[in-house]
Amino acid sequence: MRCFKGLAIVAIALTLLFAGAASAREIYGLSSGTVDFYTGNALLEEWRIPEARSLVDDLIKRAPEDTATLLLDGHVRFFEGDYKGALERLDGAGVTGSFRELVKVTSEISEGFKSRQSEHFEVFWENPKDEVLAGPALEGLEASYNELSKLLGFRPENRVRVEIYPTVADFTAVSTLTREEVETSGTIGLCKFNRLMITSPRVTFFGYRWRDTLCHEFAHLAVFRLSGGNAPIWIHEGLARYFEGSWRGRSGRVTPFALNLLAKRFSEDTLIPLDKMSPSVAKLPSAEDTSLAFAEVGTMVSYLIEHKGGDAPRKLLKLLAEGLGDRDAFAKVWGGTFSSFEDEWRSWVETLEVPSEDLEVMGISLKDSGGEPEAGKIPDPEAKDYTRLGDMLRARGRMEAASVEYEKGFLLLPENPAVVSKYAMGRIYLGQYQAALDAIEPVISLYEDRGSLWMRKGEALLALERYDEAASAFSELMEINPFDEPGRAGLVRSLEGSGREEEFKRAMKDLELITGGAPGGAHP
Structure with a gap:
């Protein structure tokens, strides 16, 4: 459950460097076209899609048939959710390869989508029964929007696209996760390509907290945009976990189960190092490890906010956007070294009561796996x-x-x-x-x-x-x-x-x- 930068952005840069070289005006050894494409690439990397659209529209006016312009427009359309238009642009530019195939499969899977809008979100679904999720999803997300706009100052310019996939196969195809990662870690939602994605709880035996998951992914979108794409996984997940309950006034709530799991694994000296959470908690080896990672970073963020105030996340994201490293940014908000923060946090964890009984972490049980699990x-x-x-x-x-x-x-x-x-x-x-x-x-x-x-x-x-x-x-x-x-x-x-x-x-x-x-x- 994390936000990923756009796939194939590097490929854009390489293609466009070559394509822009034929333009007339030169600035410090680069043509104006190349500068434009560098700018477009940078905007896409930070998911600043309205600005990227404005740039592309200007390029189209100047050179509507230019191959590089078509290519950049195709990528922007993909991030806007216009998958069919993106595919047409990529094919018009003669693009082949993995990104074109991703756009193609996303276009095919989304072809039968229906949708419903609220002021700041649009929810898409395909299976008729999944319509039951649309209204509550919009209600929860709008409530989360109200909270994050106040707490973080996050107000997306356009409606946020939310997609509910009817099968696990569709979710893995468009998200680039593997089925094994979904089953092992329990990752059932994602923020990627400037949109929120979940698999319908309908395809699971026992469900999952799907509205918390949607709001968790929306928090990822906020973290990504406000940090300029510079937040590492552990800060991403810590803030997303902290704010996932914001839609019902539960920002920062740590569940008793999470506290018990954290205490148990701390007593066993088996906490997960922060750097091991990269590139994604979806790649951790078990559902328990995934739950533990959330408990660790969620309580770290809670501890920071409890001691440094509610504006600590906004300050942290601003420092990351300015290019400060994750531990340096965290330490600056903390007002001491990062090691001193970790020491205090660990001392707090040590005070938690270790559960006498073994805890059971239930992963995601998928109906298409065959048989019914206990x-x-x-x-x-x-x-x-x-x-x-x-x-x-x-x-x-x-x-x-x-x-x-x-x-x-x-x-x-x-x-x-x-x-x-x-x-x-x-x-x-x-x-x-x-x-x-x-x-x-x-x-x-x-x-x-x-x-x-x-x-x-x-x-x-x-x-x-x-x-x-x-x-x-x-x-x-x-x-x-x-x-x-x-x-x-x-x-x-x-x-x-x-x-x-x-x-x-x-x-x-x-x-x-x-x-x-x-x-x-x-x-x-």
Whole structure:
């Protein structure tokens, strides 16, 4: 989840150096055309697309058939999101190679896109069911825009392009990530080529916090533009992690899970060095390492802001844009050496309580991988056997007997999210709704990204006719897996029970959109 400079920019520079040499006027050994193309190249490198467009339009007026002008126009069009026009320009200039193929595949994949706009964003999607994401995506991004405009002074000149891809294959094709990197690191969103990209949570088994991800990528766009493309990965990810919750007033919030993971790996002396995070956290060897990297740099930024004030990120980005090195810029904002900052941050990490239980980091589980993965690991063999037996009994319609087995597993592992989810299911079946809530509450506070726990919580609250609380639980599930049909149905019933008529109508419409009017059955 990082911002990348444009692919094939170097190729532009090499081509245009040659193409501009025939122009008439010379300035310090360069023709005016070459100077223009250097300028265009530099603008593209920093994603200053409106300025690049203005330059290209001027070049077209002067030399509309010039090959180099067509080539530069093709690149600008690609960064503007005009993929078909970009391909036509590149073909007109006789371009071949990897960049032309990237433009071609992006043009083909986006051909059937539909879109919806807000004041500052335009969201594109292809699969009809993904339309359910458009409205909430725009709401979240606009809220994030309001925060980042105040905190960082970031106000893009044009609407930001946001693309939701219908398959993992499409996402990897246009992003240049590999499927292995997606599956290993859990990278499902990207800021690249002047746009935000995510894979639809519809193609995953358990979802992911997709609106946080979109706002994380928008923060990357801000960091890239405000730093002139000079921010290293660790600062990129630290600031993006800090601001990803800005859309709902949670800038700087560090989850209990992240703090626990950070404490655990610090105690084991296995933190990830900052330089090892380059060229991308997507290339780290495991989902746990990716989560740890986010925890490290996110808390570093939080620590800096806590001690140096809310304008620290803006100062840091300004120094980077001026060409100061990352550690020197950070040290200047800190008011001491970078080593002194690291020492203080490490001393703070050392005060964190090391968790007594092993933590489980769930990566992204893709539906097209074949088979259905378990919804979490159960490390105790006996508890795992009880849970499996409960699943077998439930599959045969013997839910009361299954509840007994789930309880046995729960007594052995009362803090394991997979076990607690099954135990709560059994309690709900038996009408023991408060027992289900009592079991869920301490676990969901740590594993707040587990959709099954929010589902159980919503079901129990709905049964107790605590409709507003149930709606909140089901809404949280929608932040993780908006295509969970039983969860959508639970949200509809909760809103209806609470008398929130307008929200009920919208939720009903969304449910019909993802189900075709036929809601799914029980939640696993």
